[in-house]
Amino acid sequence: MSLIELDSATTGYGKSRAVEEVSFTIEQGEVLCVIGPNGAGKTTLIRAVSGSLPLWSGRLAFAGRDITGLGPEERAVCGVGLCPEGRRILSSLTVRENLLIGATALQRRCRGREGRRLVGEAFERVHELFPWLAARAAASGGTLSGGQQQMLAIARALMSNPALLLLDEPSLGLAPRIIDDVYALLAKLRGGGLTMIVVEEGTSHALNFADKAMVMHGGRVFLQGTVAAIRDDPRVAVPYLGEEAIIAGAPR
Amino acid sequence: MTNFVQFVLDALSVGSTYAMLALGLTLLFGVMGLVNFAYGALIIWCGYVVVVLAPLNLPFALVAVLVIAAATALSLLVGQFAFRPFKSAPPLTLMLTSFGVAMALQALAILLFGQATRVVPMPAVLGTVWHLGEVRLSVLQVVTIVAGAAVLAGLYGLLQRTTIGLQIRAVAEDAEIASQMGVRADRVLMWAFAASGVIAGIVALLWLAKTGTVSPGAFLAPTFKAFIAIVLGGLGSIRGAVVGGLVLGLFEASLATYLPDSMLSYQQAIAFGLVIAVLLVRPSGIAGRLVEVSK
Numbered sequence: 016m017s018l019i020e021l022d023s024a025t026t027g028y029g030k031s032r033a034v035e036e037v038s039f040t041i042e043q044g045e046v047l048c049v050i051g052p053n054g055a056g057k058t059t060l061i062r063a064v065s066g067s068l069p070l071w072s073g074r075l076a077f078a079g080r081d082i083t084g085l086g087p088e089e090r091a092v093c094g095v096g097l098c099p100e101g102r103r104i105l106s107s108l109t110v111r112e113n114l115l116i117g118a119t120a121l122q123r124r125c126r127g128r129e130g131r132r133l134v135g136e137a138f139e140r141v142h143e144l145f146p147w148l149a150a151r152a153a154a155s156g157g158t159l160s161g162g163q164q165q166m167l168a169i170a171r172a173l174m175s176n177p178a179l180l181l182l183d184e185p186s187l188g189l190a191p192r193i194i195d196d197v198y199a200l201l202a203k204l205r206g207g208g209l210t211m212i213v214v215e216e217g218t219s220h221a222l223n224f225a226d227k228a229m230v231m232h233g234g235r236v237f238l239q240g241t242v243a244a245i246r247d248d249p250r251v252a253v254p255y256l257g258e259e260a261i262i263a264g265a266p267r
Numbered sequence: 268m269t270n271f272v273q274f275v276l277d278a279l280s281v282g283s284t285y286a287m288l289a290l291g292l293t294l295l296f297g298v299m300g301l302v303n304f305a306y307g308a309l310i311i312w313c314g315y316v317v318v319v320l321a322p323l324n325l326p327f328a329l330v331a332v333l334v335i336a337a338a339t340a341l342s343l344l345v346g347q348f349a350f351r352p353f354k355s356a357p358p359l360t361l362m363l364t365s366f367g368v369a370m371a372l373q374a375l376a377i378l379l380f381g382q383a384t385r386v387v388p389m390p391a392v393l394g395t396v397w398h399l400g401e402v403r404l405s406v407l408q409v410v411t412i413v414a415g416a417a418v419l420a421g422l423y424g425l426l427q428r429t430t431i432g433l434q435i436r437a438v439a440e441d442a443e444i445a446s447q448m449g450v451r452a453d454r455v456l457m458w459a460f461a462a463s464g465v466i467a468g469i470v471a472l473l474w475l476a477k478t479g480t481v482s483p484g485a486f487l488a489p490t491f492k493a494f495i496a497i498v499l500g501g502l503g504s505i506r507g508a509v510v511g512g513l514v515l516g517l518f519e520a521s522l523a524t525y526l527p528d529s530m531l532s533y534q535q536a537i538a539f540g541l542v543i544a545v546l547l548v549r550p551s552g553i554a555g556r557l558v559e560v561s562k
Binding site: 065066067086087088091092097099103105106107108112115116117119120121122123171175 | 430433434436437439440441443444445446447448449450451452
């Protein structure tokens with residue numbers, strides 16, 4: 016049984032469709048990267064999976080359960096974690112409070128003393144991955160640097176112990192060295208068996224890191240397959256550069 | 268010196284009332300962008316609760332508890348049925364809704380209790396005045412200042428020390444992200460309405476003790492005072508509400524002390540003039556930060 020199964024999902028904003036008939040399946044422990052140019056529908060797809068945008072049609076199953084009708088807060092309880100585009104750190108809250116909010120889903124899954132124990136464990140786990148977080152616990156989220164905020168956004172999503180982590184452009188606006196740090200961390204999480212969907216506009220980092228890849232163009236799936244297959248496919252350049260890219264691109 | 272002490276005490280007691288009103292209003296603005304013009308309607312309805320309970324001769328402590336409970340229940344009711352359905356609507360929609368709610372609650376009051384002004388019986392002890400040298404200090408003033416400090420401390424404790432407070436602050440900043448983390452934003456919204464209702468109940472008791480009467484149209488005065496206070500101090504922040512309330516209290520007390528009698532009827536106009544003047548210099552209020560208008 017696949018961990019997540021999206022079946023011909025269509026959604027959008029107002030009357031305009033931003034994602035049309037998109038389907039994919041991801042097995043436990045796999046990483047799917049979704050790439051494509053600006054406006055391809057990548058963030059919309061993430062929002063459709065996270066639950067902040069309801070599906071107009073199609074079906075989403077998570078761990079064998081149909082969660083199409085659930086809102087974002089219920090999907091979080093089911094085990095869907097999100098590291099959103101632009102990080103969206105709660106800047107009026109402290110670092111520790113941001114992490115506590117991240118643990119809300121965990122506490123709803125398991126209440127009382129046992130819940131508190133799990134939150135304590137989540138803090139330990141996250142502090143092990145990001146030792147500096149403990150030192151900055153009382154700092155306001157808004158005072159962190161972009162790279163630190165990105166790490167905090169990932170840490171916050173990990174607090175709920177998610178079965179699936181959604182990452183929307185984790186490298187956006189970061190210096191190359193920091194991007195390497197982010198991907199080193201994601202590789203570590205992948206090593207731990209975490210299932211992920213990573214959305215990126217650029218292809219290199221995400222393709223080197225994932226198992227499966229999906230190229231989106233105009234709200235639809237343009238190409239889909241293993242990263243090896245996608246990497247060698249000259250058509251990858253089409254959504255970015257247009258049809259002529261194939262002729263100009265790979266010499267074969 | 269005596270004059271000055273008197274002035275400070277008067278300013279502080281009036282300012283505490285306004286700060287409490289402003290806290291109840293700013294909480295809802297912070298959580299859902301609602302400027303609740305129906306807030307004053309809660310206060311007149313508290314007045315009618317006291318009127319209805321009066322023949323029963325209950326001990327005042329019990330009346331006070333019932334009034335606060337009624338204000339909380341009414342706030343929750345209005346929040347659930349009038350405002351929650353519009354939670355992602357633009358602020359203007361929410362504001363118009365709040366006008367509608369205020370009109371409806373006023374009309375219901377007229378229907379049930381008539382247009383006439385009713386006397387709200389309050390314990391006589393509140394009117395007792397102590398003379399400390401030349402300084403006059405009423406029990407009501409002391410109670411008001413203490414209640415103001417208690418409400419502020421209580422709200423601060425709720426927001427800073429409890430899980431639901433943390434969730435209220437998270438929803439206030441970014442409701443979408445909070446829901447994405449598993450926070451039930453609707454439930455958090457209702458907590459904010461409950462807290463706002465408790466504050467309305469407390470401030471209603473003090474307000475009614477001061478005015479001694481209630482009429483269906485009397486909801487405007489507390490609404491405007493709260494509105495002026497939060498605009499003065501800065502919308503959506505606790506500090507803004509407290510600063511705005513106290514500044515308005517200080518301003519009114521100084522008008523009452525230093526304005527010639529012939530000009531006292533302009534007090535309201537002068538207060539709004541102050542708002543305009545402050546906003547010209549600091550568009551986001553005295554304690555407010557500059558924020559993006561587009562949000």
